[in-house]
Amino acid sequence: MAPVIANTDPDVLLRIEGVSKIFDGVVKAVDNVSLSVSKGEIFALVGSSGCGKSTLLRMLAGFETPTSGRIYLSGQDITDLTPYQRPVNMMFQSYALFPHLSVWENVAFGLRRDGLRKAELAERVDAMLSLVQLSKYGKRKPHQLSGGQQQRVALARSLAKRPTLLLLDEPLGALDKKLRESTQFELVNIIEQVGVTCVLVTHDQEEAMTMASHIAVMDEGYFLQVGTPDEVYEVPNSRLVASFIGNVNIFEGKVDEDEPDHITVRCPECTHYVGHGISGVPGMNVGVALRPEKIQLSAQKPNKAHNWCEGEVVEIAYFGAHTTYHIKLDTGMNLKVQQANLTRKTADDLTWGDRVFAHWTRDAMVVLTE
Amino acid sequence: MKNLFGRSWLIAVFIFLYIPIVTLVVYSFNDSRLSTVWTGFTFKWYVDAAHDQELIDGLIISLKLAFMSGTLSVIFGTFTAFVLVRYGRFKGRGMLASMANAPLVMPDVIVGISLLLMLVAMQKWLGFPERGIGTILLGHALIGTSFATVVIISRLREIDHHLEEAAMDLGCKPFQVFALVTLPLIASALVSAFLLTFTLSFDDVVIAAFLSGPGSTTLPLVIFSRARLGLDPSINAVATVIIVVVSVGVIASSLYQLRAGRRRQREVAEAYAQVKN
Amino acid sequence: MMFKSILPRIHGLFTVRNLVIAVPMVWLFALAAAPLLLVLDISLAHMNITSVSSLWHWADDELTLKFNFGNYLYLGDDSLYFKTYLSSLKFAAVTTLYCLVLGYPFAYFIARAPAHLRSVMLMLVMLPFWTSFLLRIYAWKALLADNGVVNQGLAELGLVTSPLHMMHTSFSLTIGMVYAYLPFMVLPLYATLVKLDGRMLEAAADLGASPFKTFWLVTVPLTKRGIIAGSLLVFIPAFGEYVIPELLGGPRTLMIARVLWDEFFSNNDWPMASAVTIVMILLILVPMALFNRYNDETKLGDKS
Numbered sequence: 001m002a003p004v005i006a007n008t009d010p011d012v013l014l015r016i017e018g019v020s021k022i023f024d025g026v027v028k029a030v031d032n033v034s035l036s037v038s039k040g041e042i043f044a045l046v047g048s049s050g051c052g053k054s055t056l057l058r059m060l061a062g063f064e065t066p067t068s069g070r071i072y073l074s075g076q077d078i079t080d081l082t083p084y085q086r087p088v089n090m091m092f093q094s095y096a097l098f099p100h101l102s103v104w105e106n107v108a109f110g111l112r113r114d115g116l117r118k119a120e121l122a123e124r125v126d127a128m129l130s131l132v133q134l135s136k137y138g139k140r141k142p143h144q145l146s147g148g149q150q151q152r153v154a155l156a157r158s159l160a161k162r163p164t165l166l167l168l169d170e171p172l173g174a175l176d177k178k179l180r181e182s183t184q185f186e187l188v189n190i191i192e193q194v195g196v197t198c199v200l201v202t203h204d205q206e207e208a209m210t211m212a213s214h215i216a217v218m219d220e221g222y223f224l225q226v227g228t229p230d231e232v233y234e235v236p237n238s239r240l241v242a243s244f245i246g247n248v249n250i251f252e253g254k255v256d257e258d259e260p261d262h263i264t265v266r267c268p269e270c271t272h273y274v275g276h277g278i279s280g281v282p283g284m285n286v287g288v289a290l291r292p293e294k295i296q297l298s299a300q301k302p303n304k305a306h307n308w309c310e311g312e313v314v315e316i317a318y319f320g321a322h323t324t325y326h327i328k329l330d331t332g333m334n335l336k337v338q339q340a341n342l343t344r345k346t347a348d349d350l351t352w353g354d355r356v357f358a359h360w361t362r363d364a365m366v367v368l369t370e
Numbered sequence: 371m372k373n374l375f376g377r378s379w380l381i382a383v384f385i386f387l388y389i390p391i392v393t394l395v396v397y398s399f400n401d402s403r404l405s406t407v408w409t410g411f412t413f414k415w416y417v418d419a420a421h422d423q424e425l426i427d428g429l430i431i432s433l434k435l436a437f438m439s440g441t442l443s444v445i446f447g448t449f450t451a452f453v454l455v456r457y458g459r460f461k462g463r464g465m466l467a468s469m470a471n472a473p474l475v476m477p478d479v480i481v482g483i484s485l486l487l488m489l490v491a492m493q494k495w496l497g498f499p500e501r502g503i504g505t506i507l508l509g510h511a512l513i514g515t516s517f518a519t520v521v522i523i524s525r526l527r528e529i530d531h532h533l534e535e536a537a538m539d540l541g542c543k544p545f546q547v548f549a550l551v552t553l554p555l556i557a558s559a560l561v562s563a564f565l566l567t568f569t570l571s572f573d574d575v576v577i578a579a580f581l582s583g584p585g586s587t588t589l590p591l592v593i594f595s596r597a598r599l600g601l602d603p604s605i606n607a608v609a610t611v612i613i614v615v616v617s618v619g620v621i622a623s624s625l626y627q628l629r630a631g632r633r634r635q636r637e638v639a640e641a642y643a644q645v646k647n
Numbered sequence: 648m649m650f651k652s653i654l655p656r657i658h659g660l661f662t663v664r665n666l667v668i669a670v671p672m673v674w675l676f677a678l679a680a681a682p683l684l685l686v687l688d689i690s691l692a693h694m695n696i697t698s699v700s701s702l703w704h705w706a707d708d709e710l711t712l713k714f715n716f717g718n719y720l721y722l723g724d725d726s727l728y729f730k731t732y733l734s735s736l737k738f739a740a741v742t743t744l745y746c747l748v749l750g751y752p753f754a755y756f757i758a759r760a761p762a763h764l765r766s767v768m769l770m771l772v773m774l775p776f777w778t779s780f781l782l783r784i785y786a787w788k789a790l791l792a793d794n795g796v797v798n799q800g801l802a803e804l805g806l807v808t809s810p811l812h813m814m815h816t817s818f819s820l821t822i823g824m825v826y827a828y829l830p831f832m833v834l835p836l837y838a839t840l841v842k843l844d845g846r847m848l849e850a851a852a853d854l855g856a857s858p859f860k861t862f863w864l865v866t867v868p869l870t871k872r873g874i875i876a877g878s879l880l881v882f883i884p885a886f887g888e889y890v891i892p893e894l895l896g897g898p899r900t901l902m903i904a905r906v907l908w909d910e911f912f913s914n915n916d917w918p919m920a921s922a923v924t925i926v927m928i929l930l931i932l933v934p935m936a937l938f939n940r941y942n943d944e945t946k947l948g949d950k951s
Contacts (some may be wrong), residue, residue: 110540477887
């Protein structure tokens with residue numbers, strides 16, 4: 001796949017050019033990636049385990065050197081610099097707080113290496129602690145803090161030196177679900193308050209989409225797609241990306257009509273009428289991606305020629321706020337539909353075995369050629 | 371039933387382990403020269419031992435030697451452990467690991483004879499070293515290094531290696547990482563290693579026998595030569611003193627560790643309780 | 648991994664990393680490896696009246712190696728040496744076996760005991776280890792002598808009419824060896840036993856295995872590592888033990904370390920002693936390689 005380059009903003013802070021990392025001459029952990037991150041933005045690298053995102057992050061931090069390619073920070077080539085020479089700081093997944101030092105000393109650690117004057121150092125550390133709301137906990141040791149508190153210390157410590165680039169390695173990975181939600185917002189608030197540019201790595205796409213302004217979906221060492229969260233979600237560029245982020249239904253079919261303002265795709269299940277043109281030819285094989293929440297269900301047959309199909313309810317999963325239905329279509333395809341529970345449950349609600357019609361608008365789908 | 375079986379087995383083996391120790395202590399107070407027939411309670415063997423110049427000289431030499439051996443062992447053990455755990459692959463790694471492992475099980479006589487032959491050859495070609503405390507020290511330090519390495523490696527493995535990365539990320543050069551982060555965290559292992567190698571050195575007979583020279587007769591050598599000849603109650607007296615000192619030390623350190631462990635558990639529990647409220 | 652790639656590269660060979668590796672390497676080589684090479688060298692040399700001639704001969708711009716296998720041939724010929732090696736192996740094996748039989752249940756019951764009792768018992772096991780080994784062996788002399796404590800006790804109880812002769816026999820040697828080496832067996836065993844997940848035993852019981860079967864089919868195989876480590880930790884040094892045979896053994900208990908000692912100190916025949924040493928090393932080479940393999944402390948992998 002061709003390397004994907006994100007926005008070429010003049011306000012670029014971090015530039016990665018053609019970086020690869022090969023272990024032991026065989027294992028290609030990172031495969032020729034390039035990317036730009038603008039000043040002040042939060043950039044997320046998403047992917048499942050082993051996709052290379054952590055390796056890439058470590059190369060930004062300096063713990064690994066790229067086998068090929070260069071990394072530029074503020075225009076300066078930092079590829080060969082050691083971690084302690086870079087104006088980059090990292091927050092580790094395990095927090096890596098020094099167990100033999102107090103919270104205060106942990107945060108002060110990096111500042112001491114810079115040789116700050118005593119008064120200035122104290123001021124900075126206190127400011128950091130109050131930023132994460134742990135001012136009263138300065139004297140405690142890490143094991144005397146809860147998981148969430150430890151995370152805040154780790155954040156304070158990584159921000160203390162006012163780094164040019166902040167790296168977050170699975171920042172919410174160690175927290176339980178409830179805590180994760182509130183921490184997400186807190187984290188973003190603090191980062192934006194400080195104004196530091198941030199690259200974060202996560203396997204949780206929800207985390208990436210809520211926190212970041214741009215995300216890169218990674219798989220097997222290279223970028224599948226780079227864009228804003230809604231771009232990646234609503235306009236995936238391939239089946240891989242479409243199915244990685246969120247849930248999706250993919251219909252396989254052939255292009256029938258190909259006009260500048262619309263195309264139709266004939267699939268075994270139904271015929272799609274897509275409200276925009278694509279660069280393709282009639283007869284071409286394409287996939288049509290349709291998100292579950294964009295589908296409506298009704299008991300009556302819709303009054304239109306395209307964009308509907310019929311099936312039987314085979315599975316209902318109740319999530320409280322929304323319900324997911326699995327509709328088995330006549331061709332055997334399993335259609336996932338998600339509906340918000342706007343009203344409470346009634347006796348008229350859909351149940352297992354019901355025949356139902358699923359329909360959607362002409363702007364609900366994305367045509368995939370890869 | 372298993373409970374009863376288990377208990378009796380445990381008790382039986384503990385008795386087996388402790389009978390010699392108890393006998394040593396009991397008979398150090400025995401009035402009789404033939405130290406197995408009890409004739410009366412006395413402190414005279416302790417008095418004798420306290421005035422026994424050979425024993426005292428031996429004790430001083432052994433203490434000095436053990437201290438130096440412990441120190442050297444910990445220093446070289448730390449190097450070896452660090453290199454084996456943190457440096458990944460390098461040429462000669464297998465050899466280093468084997469050389470560090472071998473003295474753990476190698477019979478002392480082999481270590482003793484090989485070192486002695488080397489020292490004699492060195493003396494022939496270079497004119498030094500003379501045999502004495504320094505040469506015994508080499509033998510003890512070699513074996514000590516192996517034991518220290520094992521102790522330190524096991525502690526090094528426990529430490530989250532991200533801590534050292536974090537230190538570098540925050541601006542520490544490699545040596546600073548070692549001094550400010552690694553060293554404090556392995557400190558307890560260094561102490562254990564020191565105590566272990568100190569004891570091994572203090573206890574050793576064979577290496578000292580091979581590598582000693584005039585004026586470097588260690589306490590075990592003195593005891594050994596006397597023990598070969600027969601039973602001597604002053605030895606019991608010395609033994610009892612050593613047993614008491616060691617017991618106090620072991621019990622004290624166990625209590626300390628127990629209390630420290632409990633305190634830590636309490637602190638962690640408190641941290642989580644507070645967050646809930 | 649990280650120290651490898653991020654240390655600044657100064658002068659290729661003399662990087663900080665290489666210097667740090669060199670320290671223990673030189674130290675251990677000088678004290679552990681080099682002397683053994685020297686022993687090999689001397690074992691193949693001649694013994695003159697006052698000095699040992701090396702196997703390396705430099706004369707007329709020629710370097711010749713003269714291998715004198717005389718010492719080894721003598722070893723092979725002399726049946727006494729052969730018997731002694733065999734006897735040493737036997738005693739080491741017997742000691743290992745007794746230590747295992749005594750030590751395994753011992754370690755097992757400690758590992759299964761409630762936590763607070765466990766630490767006390769461990770401390771009690773370690774305590775003898777920290778007190779002088781020599782003195783504890785010496786104590787057995789007093790215990791097993793003809794007029795010693797054991798005999799006195801037996802006489803008091805009316806179990807014997809004349810004292811049992813126990814000293815300087817295979818019996819006294821074996822007791823002393825087992826006594827001295829028991830902690831070395833117990834500790835590795837305990838280490839693996841304590842890591843044993845009790846739930847596996849519960850699972851076995853749940854699937855219908857009797858306690859006996861569970862022990863042999865589940866517990867023992869899972870603690871294989873500890874058994875091997877403990878056995879090697881006893882067998883190899885026991886083979887070359889000197890002090891215990893000297894104090895508790897007798898003229899009939901042949902142990903190779905005593906032979907070595909005599910050869911060295913009494914006969915002053917260094918090449919002979921060296922040959923004896925080399926053969927000793929050859930005999931324990933396989934167990935030592937096994938130990939090296941099972942001592943996963945120093946292994947690569949999981950290195951950080």
